[in-house]
Amino acid sequence: MDGGTLPGADADDDASDRSRVVFHVDMDCFYASCERLRDADLRGEPVVVGMGYEAGETIGAVATASYEARAFGVESAMPISEALDRLPRRVDADPEDPDVPDPDGTGRYLPVDMEFYEAVAGDVKAVLRDCADVLREVSVDEAYLDVTDRTAWDAVGGDDPASSSAAGPSDVRTLAEGYARHVKERIEREAGVPASVGVAPNMSAAKVASDADKPDGLVVVPPGSVEAFLAPLPTAALHGVGPVTERALAERGIETAGDVADADPDALAEELGDRGRELVRRARGEDDREVTPRGLPKSLSRESSLPRTADEERKRETVSALAADVARRARERGCLYRTIGIKAVRPPFDVNTRAHSLPGPVDDPDLVESVALELLSEFDDEAVRKLGVRVSNLDFADSDQATLGGFEGVDGGGGGGDDEGNGTDGDDGGNDGNGGGKEGDGRRLTDWVGGKPAGDPGPGCDGPGSDCDGSGVGHDRGDDADSGGGDGQASLRDWSEGGRRG
DNA sequence: TCTGGGGTCCTAGGACCC
DNA sequence: TCTGGGGTCCTAGGACCC
Numbered sequence: 001m002d003g004g005t006l007p008g009a010d011a012d013d014d015a016s017d018r019s020r021v022v023f024h025v026d027m028d029c030f031y032a033s034c035e036r037l038r039d040a041d042l043r044g045e046p047v048v049v050g051m052g053y054e055a056g057e058t059i060g061a062v063a064t065a066s067y068e069a070r071a072f073g074v075e076s077a078m079p080i081s082e083a084l085d086r087l088p089r090r091v092d093a094d095p096e097d098p099d100v101p102d103p104d105g106t107g108r109y110l111p112v113d114m115e116f117y118e119a120v121a122g123d124v125k126a127v128l129r130d131c132a133d134v135l136r137e138v139s140v141d142e143a144y145l146d147v148t149d150r151t152a153w154d155a156v157g158g159d160d161p162a163s164s165s166a167a168g169p170s171d172v173r174t175l176a177e178g179y180a181r182h183v184k185e186r187i188e189r190e191a192g193v194p195a196s197v198g199v200a201p202n203m204s205a206a207k208v209a210s211d212a213d214k215p216d217g218l219v220v221v222p223p224g225s226v227e228a229f230l231a232p233l234p235t236a237a238l239h240g241v242g243p244v245t246e247r248a249l250a251e252r253g254i255e256t257a258g259d260v261a262d263a264d265p266d267a268l269a270e271e272l273g274d275r276g277r278e279l280v281r282r283a284r285g286e287d288d289r290e291v292t293p294r295g296l297p298k299s300l301s302r303e304s305s306l307p308r309t310a311d312e313e314r315k316r317e318t319v320s321a322l323a324a325d326v327a328r329r330a331r332e333r334g335c336l337y338r339t340i341g342i343k344a345v346r347p348p349f350d351v352n353t354r355a356h357s358l359p360g361p362v363d364d365p366d367l368v369e370s371v372a373l374e375l376l377s378e379f380d381d382e383a384v385r386k387l388g389v390r391v392s393n394l395d396f397a398d399s400d401q402a403t404l405g406g407f408e409g410v411d412g413g414g415g416g417g418d419d420e421g422n423g424t425d426g427d428d429g430g431n432d433g434n435g436g437g438k439e440g441d442g443r444r445l446t447d448w449v450g451g452k453p454a455g456d457p458g459p460g461c462d463g464p465g466s467d468c469d470g471s472g473v474g475h476d477r478g479d480d481a482d483s484g485g486g487d488g489q490a491s492l493r494d495w496s497e498g499g500r501r502g
Numbered sequence: 503t504c505t506g507g508g509g510t511c512c513t514a515g516g517a518c519c520c
Numbered sequence: 521t522c523t524g525g526g527g528t529c530c531t532a533g534g535a536c537c538c
Contacts, residue, residue: 051506061506063538075503076538082503139509139538242536273513275535303507339530348504353532388507 019223023145024198024206028215030141031064033193046107123191146291151179202287226285231258303388310383322389327365336361337391345386361395
């Protein structure tokens with residue numbers, strides 16, 4: 001342990017000599033960089049990668065735009081149709097024809113190919129894992145590294161004119177900067193894609209630093225200079241400040257991170273809740289969150305847009321397909337779920353969610369579908385533009401039980417990637433309370449539907465003080481009325497046919 | 503700018519229990 | 521009887537992130 005937060009020790013580690021060294025590695029327009037990796041013709045060209053986009057179409061949204069494309073005003077999350085207005089497709093260009101765009105003002109449009117990007121990300125990850133003891137992967141193109149044990153904040157020898165200093169608030173070169181440069185170069189060399197790196201004594205400052213000089217940036221913020229580094233930045237540069245919070249802050253005359261640092265935490269908490277207090281701490285350079293590996297997912301979902309429709313059959317078909325997909329992914333990952341929910345977005349953008357929790361965790365695609373459809377029925381007469389299905393309250397069965405179900409264990413390969421050890425320091429912080437009742441885990445629906453498994457009080461009977469009497473699953477919530485002697489299915493039917501008055 | 507898809511965390515209110 | 525506090529679980533919505 002680093003002992004950094006012993007009782008009595010000041011949590012403000014910003015100026016202490018025990019300062020951690022945290023890197024935030026952020027790949028530059030990652031999808032576009034990946035495409036360039038396999039097609040050299042795209043280098044130097046404006047490249048737009050669209051999700052939900054297919055060649056020749058105008059639907060979908062911009063997932064990533066290269067910096068060349070951004071120069072034309074193309075931005076992330078922009079509808080493809082609008083991007084095309086600003087930057088026409090190259091294939092539509094013809095230098096001979098005055099009626100079509102000039103090639104110089106056009107770009108290359110490609111659909112997202114997640115599988116390929118994940119393969120490239122695997123190469124990046126391999127470098128990062130090799131360079132850090134503790135690694136938190138935030139997304140396919142972003143990660144935090146705690147490299148305190150690999151490097152230090154010590155300044156390196158004198159003023160060597162031969163070496164240029166990284167962009168940053170300090171002119172003093174440090175070992176940490178040299179190490180960050182090494183990591184950055186290894187990524188470029190071994191994975192073939194560029195990255196920006198932020199170096200700071202804590203996560204939130206490192207995150208802001210990596211953003212400060214994109215692309216191909218390296219920004220170092222040594223201990224003691226975090227607050228000064230952040231101060232001039234607009235509030236929106238702080239991680240966790242989106243449009244809504246930015247507006248709320250502006251109304252109080254808070255425009256910069258420096259203003260946030262000067263604000264009264266309690267006053268801000270009145271407006272923003274605990275987030276307000278946290279924001280002030282971050283802006284002051286205080287952030288003692290440990291870099292921890294990402295835990296297991298908390299929910300799985302799929303959603304898709306559709307042309308505005310009120311057609312019941314169309315909606316049901318969509319939800320059935322989404323439900324099947326979510327259930328399949330859950331099974332692939334060896335995870336049980338206890339809550340099934342839907343999302344229905346009504347035009348113009350009215351987001352509605354509905355959810356139903358089961359008495360215990362299941363792996364049951366049919367049930368996902370039937371519950372989702374039942375929840376959907378509330379919107380039978382409504383026009384929607386997007387539908388989604390989600391499972392949550394996840395329960396990752398131990399591997400032996402996952403195999404028991406006849407499928408392979410946790411997929412390890414593609415997305416998850418929680419597989420690499422970190423073993424001993426266990427307690428990934430995640431595994432949220434909720435009790436879950438470890439002994440009940442992994443039991444499959446069939447174990448208790450239609451009767452409780454012998455000798456087991458059943459999932460859900462675990463909390464301290466629970467008056468669990470072993471009477472089986474009927475024991476769950478208030479709807480015990482006559483939910484039929486402990487049959488999960490029966491109680492579901494009760495809920496869906498009769499009880500849904502609520 | 504009428505907005506794609508996958509997530510996380512937080513909050514608030516209600517039901518229920520002791 | 522109309523009143524208390526504390527705790528948990530559930531649902532719904534919102535903000536934010538990439």
